[in-house]
Amino acid sequence: MKLPAFARRxxxxxxxxxILIAAAVLIALRSxxxxxxxxxxxxxxxxxxxxxxxxxxxxxxxxxxPVSPQPAPSDPKPASTEARRxxxxxxxxxxxxxxxGDARLESLSPxxxxxxxxDAPAAAAWAAALPAGPFRSDAVGELLLHWAAxxxxxxxxxxxxxxxxxxxxxxxxxxxxAVSDPAKAASWAASLSNPADxxxxxxxxxxxxxxxxxxxxxxxxxxxxxxxxxxxATAVADAWARSAPARAAAWLASLSPDPNPALEAxxxxxxxxxxxxxxxxxxxxxxxxxxxxxxxxxxxxxxxxAAPVAPTDAMLWASSLADDTLRRDTVAGVCERWYDAxxxxxxxxxxxxxxxxxxxxxxxxxxxxxxxxxxxxRLTLLKIADGDIPPPGADSSDAPDAQ
Amino acid sequence: MTSxxxxxxxxVLAGISAAGAQTVTPTPTPTVTDAGPVITLTTPASIPGGKxxxxxxxxxxxxxxxxxxxxxxxxxxxxxLYQFEGDTKWRKAKLALPNKAETTxxxxxxxxxSVGRRIFIRGTDIQGGEGDIVGRRFRKGx
Numbered sequence: 001m002k003l004p005a006f007a008r009r010x011x012x013x014x015x016x017x018x019i020l021i022a023a024a025v026l027i028a029l030r031s032x033x034x035x036x037x038x039x040x041x042x043x044x045x046x047x048x049x050x051x052x053x054x055x056x057x058x059x060x061x062x063x064x065x066p067v068s069p070q071p072a073p074s075d076p077k078p079a080s081t082e083a084r085r086x087x088x089x090x091x092x093x094x095x096x097x098x099x100x101g102d103a104r105l106e107s108l109s110p111x112x113x114x115x116x117x118x119d120a121p122a123a124a125a126w127a128a129a130l131p132a133g134p135f136r137s138d139a140v141g142e143l144l145l146h147w148a149a150x151x152x153x154x155x156x157x158x159x160x161x162x163x164x165x166x167x168x169x170x171x172x173x174x175x176x177x178a179v180s181d182p183a184k185a186a187s188w189a190a191s192l193s194n195p196a197d198x199x200x201x202x203x204x205x206x207x208x209x210x211x212x213x214x215x216x217x218x219x220x221x222x223x224x225x226x227x228x229x230x231x232x233a234t235a236v237a238d239a240w241a242r243s244a245p246a247r248a249a250a251w252l253a254s255l256s257p258d259p260n261p262a263l264e265a266x267x268x269x270x271x272x273x274x275x276x277x278x279x280x281x282x283x284x285x286x287x288x289x290x291x292x293x294x295x296x297x298x299x300x301x302x303x304x305x306a307a308p309v310a311p312t313d314a315m316l317w318a319s320s321l322a323d324d325t326l327r328r329d330t331v332a333g334v335c336e337r338w339y340d341a342x343x344x345x346x347x348x349x350x351x352x353x354x355x356x357x358x359x360x361x362x363x364x365x366x367x368x369x370x371x372x373x374x375x376x377x378r379l380t381l382l383k384i385a386d387g388d389i390p391p392p393g394a395d396s397s398d399a400p401d402a403q
Numbered sequence: 404m405t406s407x408x409x410x411x412x413x414x415v416l417a418g419i420s421a422a423g424a425q426t427v428t429p430t431p432t433p434t435v436t437d438a439g440p441v442i443t444l445t446t447p448a449s450i451p452g453g454k455x456x457x458x459x460x461x462x463x464x465x466x467x468x469x470x471x472x473x474x475x476x477x478x479x480x481x482x483x484l485y486q487f488e489g490d491t492k493w494r495k496a497k498l499a500l501p502n503k504a505e506t507t508x509x510x511x512x513x514x515x516x517s518v519g520r521r522i523f524i525r526g527t528d529i530q531g532g533e534g535d536i537v538g539r540r541f542r543k544g545x
Contacts, residue, residue, distance in 0.1 A: 211451060231445030238455055265456060304511075
């Protein structure tokens with residue numbers, strides 16, 4: 001179905017209909033006066049059990065909106081709370097029945113934040129009761145982001161027994177918690193019995209912590225057991241390299257004098273951030289390294305990261321790599337990034353670059369890349385390479401005689 | 404008393420039970436099992452600024468051929484592929500140790516939008532085995 005033009009408009013990357021629905025819902029919620037005497041919705045009975053099942057989990061049972069134990073009669077704001085709860089239920093039901101995918105999640109996010117503030121256990125129970133699938137993971141993730149920011153210890157106490165604990169939710173909670181208290185988050189992560197959950201939580205803590213205090217985060221990562229160390233070290237390197245890439249590179253080099261494949265992603269993230277900030281410094285750093293698989297790997301990463309901004313230099317680095325497979329993949333990767341960043345410039349300059357590539361395997365890698373991206377230009381490039389047509393900008397007198 | 408049947412591999416029991424009735428032992432059809440690489444994502448769900456590297460590990464246990472002459476086939480991760488939710492194209496992640504039983508993989512991403520994007524990842528091994536798809540939503544962090 002083709003959506004009308006206004007429905008396809010996006011503001012700050014968010015679909016316009018999502019923004020309109022979310023705005024209407026928030027306005028409705030806030031229009032409930034604190035002293036409203038509106039009759040309270042019956043507990044759970046009016047829960048949206050008729051919520052449209054998520055297409056992510058078509059066979060699951062629709063989840064009800066539970067409520068926590070009702071406030072005592074002496075509570076000064078029971079009616080207000082109930083009115084807000086009822087508005088939330090209606091708003092969530094509306095979103096679930098009308099929106100899909102990221103638009104649905106974008107609209108739910110502010111409502112979940114509101115619900116967490118109102119009744120966190122009930123919101124958590126609703127999310128956990130959703131049918132298993134990507135949408136439940138999304139909803140639990142959104143909920144944990146809000147809950148862990150407001151009350152991480154309660155969120156952490158709830159998650160393991162909720163049936164929603166997995167590496168994704170553990171990462172979300174631990175990362176958010178570590179923003180305010182990395183030591184407590186680390187203690188919680190250490191209590192997780194599933195290794196995958198623990199590794200994910202520790203990497204998230206390392207990331208949040210290193211963004212604020214890289215030295216202590218790095219020391220903590222180094223204290224972890226070998227199974228969790230590479231992920232935590234990669235997260236530290238990533239966060240540290242965003243502000244001080246040379247220091248992050250020095251730290252990584254101090255960890256392992258020999259090439260360590262488990263830390264290659266860490267090296268990759270440092271090279272990527274460093275290249276964005278100062279490609280000349282990275283180039284100097286690479287030139288000072290002795291020939292080794294480690295240097296080859298770092299140079300490959302550098303070439304890929306530099307491709308959008310300095311593509312011809314990146315091609316030189318890529319085509320000089322020692323390992324055959326790495327060289328071929330990197331040349332193709334550089335060309336793909338160059339094409340994505342500046343397709344016209346790529347088309348104008350790649351014929352001259354092809355002449356510099358002596359290996360046919362490297363040229364084939366480029367043709368393969370173009371086969372998917374731009375098959376028409378691929379044919380043109382093949383004709384240029386065969387001398388059937390002149391390259392762009394060539395003097396027409398150099399063109400083959402067409403007779 | 405422990406029954407002898409509990410101590411024997413099933414293949415021997417099959418031979419015993421068939422011995423009196425059959426004179427020709429049927430040749431078992433070799434079956435190949437290959438689960439493909441297991442993907443573990445290690446990048447935190449929140450990516451500062453929405454721009455960074457997503458990484459993880461891919462482990463391949465190899466496969467095995469069934470039957471009495473069953474053998475274990477060589478383990479090795481051939482490639483790790485990733486796809487953004489809603490896209491149709493699978494893209495290749497970079498492998499630290501291609502064709503080895505365990506390798507780190509990574510790829511760089513830009514995540515926009517208030518709720519980020521879900522990314523699916525899967526691996527294939529050198530025997531053609533395909534592993535399960537792992538999905539995770541990555542959000543733009545501060």
